[in-house]
Amino acid sequence: xxxxxxxxxxxxxxxxxxxxxxxxxxxxxxxxxxxxxxxxxxxxxxxxxxxxxxxxxxxxxxxxxxxxxxxxxxxxxxxxxxxxxxxxxxxxxxxxxxxxxxxxxxxxxxxxxxxxxxxxxxxxxxxxxxxxxxxxxxxxxxxxxxxxxxxxxxxxxxxxxxxxxxxxxxxxxxxxxxxxxxxxxxxxxxxxxxxxxxxxxxxxxxxxxxxxxxxxxxxxxxxxxxxxxxxxxxxxxxxxxxxxxxxxxxxxxxxxxxxxxxxxxxxxxxxxxxxxxxxxxxxxxxxxxxxxxxxxxxxx
Amino acid sequence: xxxxxxxxxxxxxxxxxxxxxxxxxxxxxxxxxxxxxxxxxxxxxxxxxxxxxxxxxxxxxxxxxxxxxxxxxxxxxxxxxxxxxxxxxxxxxxxxxxxxxxxxxxxxxxxxxxxxxxxxxxxxxxxxxxxxxxxxxxxxxxxxxxxxxxxxxxxxxxxxxxxxxxxxxxxxxxxxxxxxxxxxxxxxxxxxxxxxxxxxxxxxxxxxxxxxxxxxxxxxxxxxxxxxxxxxxxxxxxxxxxxxxxxxxxxxxxxxxxxxxxxxxxxxxxxxxxxxxxxxxxxxxxxxxxxxxxxxxxxxxxxxxxxxxxxxx
Numbered sequence: 001x002x003x004x005x006x007x008x009x010x011x012x013x014x015x016x017x018x019x020x021x022x023x024x025x026x027x028x029x030x031x032x033x034x035x036x037x038x039x040x041x042x043x044x045x046x047x048x049x050x051x052x053x054x055x056x057x058x059x060x061x062x063x064x065x066x067x068x069x070x071x072x073x074x075x076x077x078x079x080x081x082x083x084x085x086x087x088x089x090x091x092x093x094x095x096x097x098x099x100x101x102x103x104x105x106x107x108x109x110x111x112x113x114x115x116x117x118x119x120x121x122x123x124x125x126x127x128x129x130x131x132x133x134x135x136x137x138x139x140x141x142x143x144x145x146x147x148x149x150x151x152x153x154x155x156x157x158x159x160x161x162x163x164x165x166x167x168x169x170x171x172x173x174x175x176x177x178x179x180x181x182x183x184x185x186x187x188x189x190x191x192x193x194x195x196x197x198x199x200x201x202x203x204x205x206x207x208x209x210x211x212x213x214x215x216x217x218x219x220x221x222x223x224x225x226x227x228x229x230x231x232x233x234x235x236x237x238x239x240x241x242x243x244x245x246x247x248x249x250x251x252x253x254x255x256x257x258x259x260x261x262x263x264x265x266x267x268x269x270x271x272x273x274x275x276x277x278x279x280x281x282x283x284x285x286x287x288x289x290x291x292x293x294x295x296x297x298x299x300x
Numbered sequence: 301x302x303x304x305x306x307x308x309x310x311x312x313x314x315x316x317x318x319x320x321x322x323x324x325x326x327x328x329x330x331x332x333x334x335x336x337x338x339x340x341x342x343x344x345x346x347x348x349x350x351x352x353x354x355x356x357x358x359x360x361x362x363x364x365x366x367x368x369x370x371x372x373x374x375x376x377x378x379x380x381x382x383x384x385x386x387x388x389x390x391x392x393x394x395x396x397x398x399x400x401x402x403x404x405x406x407x408x409x410x411x412x413x414x415x416x417x418x419x420x421x422x423x424x425x426x427x428x429x430x431x432x433x434x435x436x437x438x439x440x441x442x443x444x445x446x447x448x449x450x451x452x453x454x455x456x457x458x459x460x461x462x463x464x465x466x467x468x469x470x471x472x473x474x475x476x477x478x479x480x481x482x483x484x485x486x487x488x489x490x491x492x493x494x495x496x497x498x499x500x501x502x503x504x505x506x507x508x509x510x511x512x513x514x515x516x517x518x519x520x521x522x523x524x525x526x527x528x529x530x531x532x533x534x535x536x537x538x539x540x541x542x543x544x545x546x547x548x549x550x551x552x553x554x555x556x557x558x559x560x561x562x563x564x565x566x567x568x569x570x571x572x573x574x575x576x577x578x579x580x581x582x583x584x585x586x587x588x589x590x591x592x593x594x595x596x597x598x599x600x601x602x603x604x605x606x607x608x609x610x611x612x613x
Contacts (some may be wrong), residue, residue: 142547155573284442
């Protein structure tokens with residue numbers, strides 16, 4: 001009994017130090033901290049959207065304030081200006097963070113689930129199962145992903161759910177590849193052999209003994225993938241697919257504002273574009289930082 | 301012996317693309333078959349005469365069982381008989397061949413720009429690590445990886461066409477090269493950003509390897525060390541990225557052609573999706589996927605050239 005306890009304490013200490021080591025490394029990486037700051041800001045803005053602005057995201061101020069609210073340049077009342085219909089652009093950028101966050105979290109959660117299941121099955125069983133899953137990944141990888149997603153989204157009635165399902169059909173593969181590689185190397189380790197010798201069944205070995213060791217690279221891959229998903233969602237709405245107006249999606253706003261860039265009303269298209277860049281940059285910086293921090297080869 | 305092994309590898313690698321191609325065709329079939337709505341009705345418009353629609357359904361084989369339709373689709377693909385556009389009756393092959401030069405110019409041009417700029421900036425950054433210019437080039441690459449293709453395009457048009465008036469904005473004019481300049485740069489930004497980072501990091505790794513130190517210690521000039529010894533090995537991951545970037549590039553083509561109104565495959569595919577022109581969609585998606593498969597095959601085969609350590613057994 002005592003022996004077992006001792007073993008547990010040692011194990012706990014070890015896993016704790018992995019996380020605290022990672023955190024120590026992360027704290028030293030200024031770019032990663034900037035990325036983390038951007039992500040936190042993005043999430044807070046999305047959550048507290050209604051408290052951050054006195055306007056409504058679809059409210060057309062030309063009806064109440066008249067023609068001066070149409071394409072008004074940035075001012076104290078409208079920090080980012082207004083669009084053709086007199087909607088406050090800052091408000092729409094703030095609510096756009098919501099749309100972006102909703103779709104990217106939903107799509108990433110689903111990608112991670114599919115990716116972990118497929119990757120674990122392929123890596124653990126190898127052989128025929130691996131052949132089939134790897135074949136599927138190679139096939140799906142061959143498509144230009146944007147066209148693939150558009151082909152799914154365009155033929156069905158537009159909905160948020162369809163958009164994130166279509167996106168996750170592409171993004172699970174990167175997760176699955178990472179998981180597969182990790183599982184393949186972990187399953188050859190002694191503790192897995194001993195678990196099997198003790199009569200632990202395949203599912204328990206996979207989910208209790210192998211998966212916890214795969215989480216770190218999955219988190220890194222998922223963080224980096226978030227940027228890609230945000231870009232994809234924005235590209236979809238830019239082209240007129242996915243969420244439909246008047247829903248304030250950043251990509252759609254860039255597309256709507258593009259015709260007014262040349263005539264001097266740059267704020268309509270430029271502010272949402274900057275919002276996309278910043279958010280994606282945040283996830284990229286933080287993802288890079290996480291990768292370095294969780295890599296045991298990187299010494300403090 | 302080496303030649304035989306290499307040849308065997310070549311054959312084996314080519315054979316591995318066959319199941320992928322078969323799968324690609326299958327996915328395209330599924331994508332365009334599960335779609336709600338009757339293609340015959342779409343082809344004839346809302347007021348299509350029911351008799352004609354029935355005839356068309358028969359002619360297109362839409363009433364056949366799914367496995368028969370699938371078999372016919374494979375047959376059609378392998379005989380390059382992909383049907384005609386619902387819109388203008390042009391054959392799919394004609395439509396693709398007609399739009400290909402624009403897309404090919406765009407894609408190849410931007411890849412060349414991305415590799416040339418990306419590798420040189422990457423080498424510069426690695427050899428000037430932690431200097432101001434290194435930070436600048438890392439900053440450019442970070443922004444390049446985070447910015448949407450179309451947003452970069454819009455800003456470039458705004459700056460160089462609208463404000464400075466140096467370059468015509470959109471469209472293709474009479475096909476002069478100047479019209480391709482902005483689209484090529486736009487499409488090249490993302491792969492360039494990736495290549496800068498990758499070249500920098502692999503170069504930094506390679507620079508500290510023994511054989512580079514040896515090259516230096518035998519009195520070679522720094523330039524010779526970098527370009528003759530270090531670069532060749534640093535480029536191997538870059539070559540891999542070029543293959544994988546083909547898919548991103550083909551996705552970017554869709555956006556780039558849309559903002560610059562270029563008559564290429566990307567715009568063709570978007571218009572086909574909007575018009576539900578299924579034969580064109582099938583054709584373009586298949587074609588793009590095949591380009592990706594072939595590009596990656598070529599990349600794999602070229603490893604031997606860059607890295608003599610790679611064995612083919």
